[in-house]
Amino acid sequence: MPTLYYALGACSLAPHIVLEWIGRSYEAVKVQYGSDELLAVNPAGAVPTLREDDGWLLTQAGAILNYLAHKHPEAMLAGGHGLRAEAEAHRWSAFFASDVHAAFWPIFVPSRYTTDTSDVARKAVTEAGQELVAKQFAILDRHLDGREFILDGGRSVIDAYAFPMMWWATKLLPNRLKEYANVQALHDRIAADPAVQKVLAREQAAGREKQ
Numbered sequence: 433m434p435t436l437y438y439a440l441g442a443c444s445l446a447p448h449i450v451l452e453w454i455g456r457s458y459e460a461v462k463v464q465y466g467s468d469e470l471l472a473v474n475p476a477g478a479v480p481t482l483r484e485d486d487g488w489l490l491t492q493a494g495a496i497l498n499y500l501a502h503k504h505p506e507a508m509l510a511g512g513h514g515l516r517a518e519a520e521a522h523r524w525s526a527f528f529a530s531d532v533h534a535a536f537w538p539i540f541v542p543s544r545y546t547t548d549t550s551d552v553a554r555k556a557v558t559e560a561g562q563e564l565v566a567k568q569f570a571i572l573d574r575h576l577d578g579r580e581f582i583l584d585g586g587r588s589v590i591d592a593y594a595f596p597m598m599w600w601a602t603k604l605l606p607n608r609l610k611e612y613a614n615v616q617a618l619h620d621r622i623a624a625d626p627a628v629q630k631v632l633a634r635e636q637a638a639g640r641e642k643q
């Protein structure tokens with residue numbers, strides 16, 4: 433049975449959702465950033481990490497999602513067949529990893545982006561991050577015009593990848609997702625999915641447990 437190491441509300445929510453969509457047994461282990469338990473499975477001290485029964489470890493959200501989609505073709509989460517469909521899946525995976533996720537970092541941890549410790553400097557970094565995130569959501573919003581999901585071929589791991597980031601945006605952008613009606617619609621569609629509700633409830637319950 434595969435094991436997913438996750439943290440609350442983090443990008444690890446994406447493979448957590450995908451494991452639920454796949455519908456096979458898995459274990460989800462909540463970890464603390466910086467803990468020995470996490471460092472033992474991911475030298476970056478980051479989530480997500482997927483562990484297979486034989487001890488094989490896979491890190492990087494995009495790689496895990498791609499692996500799960502192809503390990504379970506019956507779940508039809510890879511976003512279509514053929515060279516171009518695969519290229520599109522890689523394109524959007526890279527977009528979320530390199531452009532969207534990275535744009536959130538100055539908002540999450542502004543101190544990593546300036547050596548100036550003043551509140552003014554930190555606030556400026558946060559605002560720069562918000563602008564960068566907004567730019568990425570504008571791109572996604574245009575792409576989603578007339579589409580139900582990000583890739584052709586229906587719901588895919590890429591929609592799950594988008595979900596935590598859309599969720600963060602509803603909390604961290606000054607205008608939330610108001611300017612991005614198509615992104616808001618995708619967020620709402622994924623959020624309403626019973627499997628997603630189950631995963632969110634599980635993560636929240638785990639968060640309430642005593643450490």
Ligand SMILES: N[C@@H](CCC(=O)N[C@@H](CS)C(=O)NCC(=O)O)C(=O)O
Nearest residue numbers: 442443465477478479480492493494
């Ligand atoms: N490139 C990595 C980034 C993973 C990442 O940054 N995860 C965050 C949570 S969303 C994390 O674990 N941060 C802890 C830290 O940076 O200390 C991936 O896509 O898996």
